[in-house]
Amino acid sequence: MITAAASLGIIAVLVAWPVPLILAASAWPSQSPGLALVLWQAIALSGGLSMIGSLLVYGLIPFGETLVQSLSSLGANLRAGTLPPGTSFTHVLALGGAIILSTHLLLNLSSTFVRAERERRRHYTLIALLSDPLRGQPGMRVIDYPAPVAYCLPGPGRSATVLSNGLIRLLDDDQVRAVISHEQAHLTQRHHLVLLAFKSWHSALPWFPIANRAENAVALLVEMLADDHARRVVDDHTLARAIALVGYALAGVTAPRNTEADAAANAATSASAGRLPASPGRIRAEPDHPAHQILPRVSRLMNPRAPLGYPATASVLTMSTLLLAGPALILFAT
Amino acid sequence: MGSLGVLERLIMDVLWDSPTALTANELRDCLLKPPFAADKSKPLATTTVLTVLSRLEAKKFVARDRTLRPHSYSAVMSRAAHTAGLMHDVLGQVPDRQAALARFIGDVTPEEAETLRRLLGVSTTPPRSS
Numbered sequence: 001m002i003t004a005a006a007s008l009g010i011i012a013v014l015v016a017w018p019v020p021l022i023l024a025a026s027a028w029p030s031q032s033p034g035l036a037l038v039l040w041q042a043i044a045l046s047g048g049l050s051m052i053g054s055l056l057v058y059g060l061i062p063f064g065e066t067l068v069q070s071l072s073s074l075g076a077n078l079r080a081g082t083l084p085p086g087t088s089f090t091h092v093l094a095l096g097g098a099i100i101l102s103t104h105l106l107l108n109l110s111s112t113f114v115r116a117e118r119e120r121r122r123h124y125t126l127i128a129l130l131s132d133p134l135r136g137q138p139g140m141r142v143i144d145y146p147a148p149v150a151y152c153l154p155g156p157g158r159s160a161t162v163l164s165n166g167l168i169r170l171l172d173d174d175q176v177r178a179v180i181s182h183e184q185a186h187l188t189q190r191h192h193l194v195l196l197a198f199k200s201w202h203s204a205l206p207w208f209p210i211a212n213r214a215e216n217a218v219a220l221l222v223e224m225l226a227d228d229h230a231r232r233v234v235d236d237h238t239l240a241r242a243i244a245l246v247g248y249a250l251a252g253v254t255a256p257r258n259t260e261a262d263a264a265a266n267a268a269t270s271a272s273a274g275r276l277p278a279s280p281g282r283i284r285a286e287p288d289h290p291a292h293q294i295l296p297r298v299s300r301l302m303n304p305r306a307p308l309g310y311p312a313t314a315s316v317l318t319m320s321t322l323l324l325a326g327p328a329l330i331l332f333a334t
Numbered sequence: 335m336g337s338l339g340v341l342e343r344l345i346m347d348v349l350w351d352s353p354t355a356l357t358a359n360e361l362r363d364c365l366l367k368p369p370f371a372a373d374k375s376k377p378l379a380t381t382t383v384l385t386v387l388s389r390l391e392a393k394k395f396v397a398r399d400r401t402l403r404p405h406s407y408s409a410v411m412s413r414a415a416h417t418a419g420l421m422h423d424v425l426g427q428v429p430d431r432q433a434a435l436a437r438f439i440g441d442v443t444p445e446e447a448e449t450l451r452r453l454l455g456v457s458t459t460p461p462r463s464s
Contacts, residue, residue, distance in 0.1 A: 112433070115433075116433045116434045117434075119433070119434040120434040120435070123420070123423070123434055123435065125393060126416065126420050127420070128339050128342070128343060129342060129343055129346050129395065129416070130413060130416055130417050130420060143417060143420075143421070144413075144414075144417060145417055145418075145421045147421065147425065149421060149424055149425065149437070149438075150437070150438035150439075151424055151435045151436055151437040151438060152435060152436050153434065153435050154435075154436070164421070179438050182438060183436070183438060186436040191436060192435075192436060195433075195436070196433065199433055219440075222436075223440075226436075241454075243438075243439065244450045244453050244454050245454065246438060246439045247439045247442045247446065247447070247450050248442075248447055248450040248451060248454055248456065250425070250439055250442055251442040251443075251444065251446070251447030251450070252447075292443065292446065293440050294439060294440070294442055294446055294450070295446055295449060295450075298450075298453065
């Protein structure tokens with residue numbers, strides 16, 4: 001069992017540190033965002049499984065030879081209020097750590113989901129009172145607000161996509177169709193679930209730098225997936241222009257206490273007739289900054305690259321499977 | 335939206351457009367006249383109006399004046415103020431409020447705005463940066 005605990009510990013360290021760093025630094029996720037999303041989820045699950053598993057297996061060493069045997073022995077010892085001979089303080093500490101960590105992660109996950117659902121319900125009530133349906137399109141609402149805002153509100157049985165008047169004024173019809181398609185991809189692909197899971201991981205382990213990086217990377221991948229959906233409705237340039245126009249107009253709004261939304265929107269409108277230059281030059285962005293999501297999206301639309309080929313796709317999927325199967329097999333074979 | 339949601343919306347629209355506080359009976363009468371009597375369905379009972387009003391009061395949309403009988407009702411905030419508050423949640427920095435929804439465009443830094451300005455070929459100065 002000590003080998004199992006050690007191997008799980010090694011996997012936990014690898015998955016917590018070098019693996020996500022390599023993934024965050026690589027360029028291919030913008031070519032195949034869906035694939036990268038699978039890999040990030042495998043990394044997160046594998047990390048949790050191996051971290052908790054390693055603590056658990058180590059703490060159970062004095063209780064028996066195999067995992068099943070030691071768990072039943074642990075139950076008997078708990079009922080009797082005894083500890084088997086050879087139990088050291090570190091074993092007890094590891095067991096306690098495994099229990100606390102798993103409880104903490106699960107409680108955090110459920111409270112994140114409950115809070116988000118409550119907030120969505122509150123928001124939906126307000127939207128129902130404050131916005132109007134859009135030209136008979138089900139689930140689309142228009143709210144009277146000058147800044148160009150578009151977002152979707154997922155929820156069981158009552159999802160909504162909300163556009164502001166400002167957005168409809170700023171963009172032409174094709175660009176608005178792109179935005180709608182983008183938001184509807186979020187809803188149909190249930191992006192909020194994966195976003196909330198990574199958000200809860202980050203809030204459960206705020207001191208863990210990889211959790212922050214993972215949350216931001218996943219947020220960007222989800223936007224790219226939604227962009228890819230919109231690219232089926234409009235051409236890349238239209239979508240890129242919509243993103244740039246809204247982003248430029250919002251730059252003055254998202255700053256605290258700034259209500260120059262209209263001025264910014266007007267400035268952007270005055271440019272909306274032209275075309276984006278063919279080459280934007282080198283666009284740099286740090287992937288680990290939550291705000292730095294817009295330029296990578298524009299950049300991949302202006303210089304499109306083909307998705308990963310079959311061999312690369314297969315190897316990413318194999319790696320994801322191994323990340324999950326590795327810790328699981330070690331645990332079950334113990 | 336269920337039928338109660340539709341009624342909430344209608345009653346809020348009346349209250350937002352009304353310069354004074356209204357009683358439930360006055361509200362029902364307003365709902366019988368254009369532009370609110372959109373559909374030719376059965377006229378509302380005052381009890382239904384009162385039910386919807388107490389729901390709206392619980393949601394802090396409607397304030398009830400209990401000094402005189404019958405009680406009169408008014409909107410707590412204007413429609414625009416509610417909208418501004420909601421959009422502030424959407425665009426603002428409260429992480430809990432943002433976790434609930436997915437925005438087309440998230441936060442944009444001043445440096446990014448400058449890059450976008452170049453891409454778009456806007457000649458004016460970029461929106462205020464801070």
